[in-house]
Amino acid sequence: DVKVTQSSRYLVKRTGEKVFLECVQDxxxxxxxxxxxxxGLGLRLIYFSYDVKMKEKGDIPxxxxxSREKKERFSLILESASTNQTSMYLCxxxxxxxxxxxxxxxxxxxxxx
Amino acid sequence: GExxxxxxxxxxxxxxxxxxxxxxxxxxxxxYFPWYKQELGKRPQLIIDIRSNVGEKKDQRxxxxxxxxxxxxxxxxxxxxxxxxxxxxxxxxxxxxxxKSTFGDGTTxxxxx
Numbered sequence: 093d094v095k096v097t098q099s100s101r102y103l104v105k106r107t108g109e110k111v112f113l114e115c116v117q118d119x120x121x122x123x124x125x126x127x128x129x130x131x132g133l134g135l136r137l138i139y140f141s142y143d144v145k146m147k148e149k150g151d152i153p154x155x156x157x158x159s160r161e162k163k164e165r166f167s168l169i170l171e172s173a174s175t176n177q178t179s180m181y182l183c184x185x186x187x188x189x190x191x192x193x194x195x196x197x198x199x200x201x202x203x204x205x
Numbered sequence: 206g207e208x209x210x211x212x213x214x215x216x217x218x219x220x221x222x223x224x225x226x227x228x229x230x231x232x233x234x235x236x237y238f239p240w241y242k243q244e245l246g247k248r249p250q251l252i253i254d255i256r257s258n259v260g261e262k263k264d265q266r267x268x269x270x271x272x273x274x275x276x277x278x279x280x281x282x283x284x285x286x287x288x289x290x291x292x293x294x295x296x297x298x299x300x301x302x303x304x305k306s307t308f309g310d311g312t313t314x315x316x317x318x
Contacts, residue, residue, distance in 0.1 A: 096248075123304045132214065134294060134310035135249070142304075150305070151206075182248070191304030192237045196248040 095119070096197040098183055104203045111170040113200050115183030121195075122188040124166035126150075126158065129180040129199070141166055142188075173204045207232040209297050211309025219317050224285055226312045228295035229277040235297040238271060238278045239306070243292045253280070285316045 099114035115124065125140040127150075137150030139158040147158050155177060159167045166185075170177055180201050184194040208231040218224050228238075236257035241249040255262045255269045255278065262269050266285075271278040282289055292313050298306040 125304075127308075132310060134211070135308040137305065137307075140305055148305075151307075186304045192239065192298045192306060193251055193254070194239075194304065194306065196241075196250070198248050 096183060096185055096195050098181075098197040098200050100200050101198060102201050102203075104205065105170075105173050106205055107174060109173050109204075111173045111202065111204075113168040113170075113181055113183075113202070115166045115168070115185075115197055116164055117185040117195070118164065119185065119187070119195070120163065121185035122163070123186045123191050124160065125184040125186075125194065126156075126166065126168045127182045127184065128152070129182055135182065138168065142191075173202075175204050178202060178204045207235060207297055207299075207307040209295060209307045209309045211295050211312055213312060214310065215313045215315075217315045217317065218285055220285060220287060222285055224282045224289070224314055224316075226280045226293055226295070226314070227277060228279070228297075228309050229275075230297040230307075231276065232297070232299065233276065234299045236300060237298050237306075238269070239296050240267075240269060240280050241294040241296070241308075243294065243311075245291070249294060282314075285314075287316050287318050290314060290316045 096117045126138040127135040141160045157169045183197040239254035242252045243249040268281045292311045295309040296306040
């Protein structure tokens with residue numbers, strides 16, 4: 093059974109802080125994704141990665157960066173958190189053989205004050 | 206890029222009734238259409254998917270239909286139960302881009318006992 097975990101369920105940060113959200117998957121998946129989920133806006137893709145050290149921008153990358161140094165770990169970085177980045181952040185992973193079947197983590201609810 | 210529209214945004218049905226959620230997509234190259242269910246406070250989970258070479262797929266009380274010509278697909282839930290209450294997301298993707306999917310905005314389904 094695929095397990096995708098995220099470092100925190102809830103996080104409160106101050107405006108201007110640097111924030112790290114971590115995601116780990118244990119199924120040797122090649123692809124990993126970061127989404128943010130806001131009411132009425134569905135799931136919007138921030139960044140994704142299809143291999144170690146590889147990354148591609150999604151639909152809303154502004155204000156975010158990512159890091160993938162190891163296959164199982166994909167980090168989302170908010171360089172200088174702002175209040176409009178208050179949201180639920182979801183990580184997902186998928187295999188190269190079935191890339192479009194995504195397995196999601198439990199989410200991190202980030203509040204920026 | 207791909208645009209996915211999902212309707213309705215909220216749906217309330219009586220237990221035992223059927224529920225139908227519809228999605229339209231814009232990119233004729235899209236060929237994979239998954240549906241995810243997200244219960245309150247939990248992660249989205251893939252419940253059924255359909256590929257463009259198939260018109261309909263069933264799994265017990267849920268089914269998905271696809272009309273490639275009209276570029277729309279629908280989720281059908283029969284004999285609804287209170288545990289079907291959740292947010293449902295549709296998505297569309299092409300064979301490219303390592304599994305990148307575009308999601309609809311979600312439908313909140315409430316099944317009243």
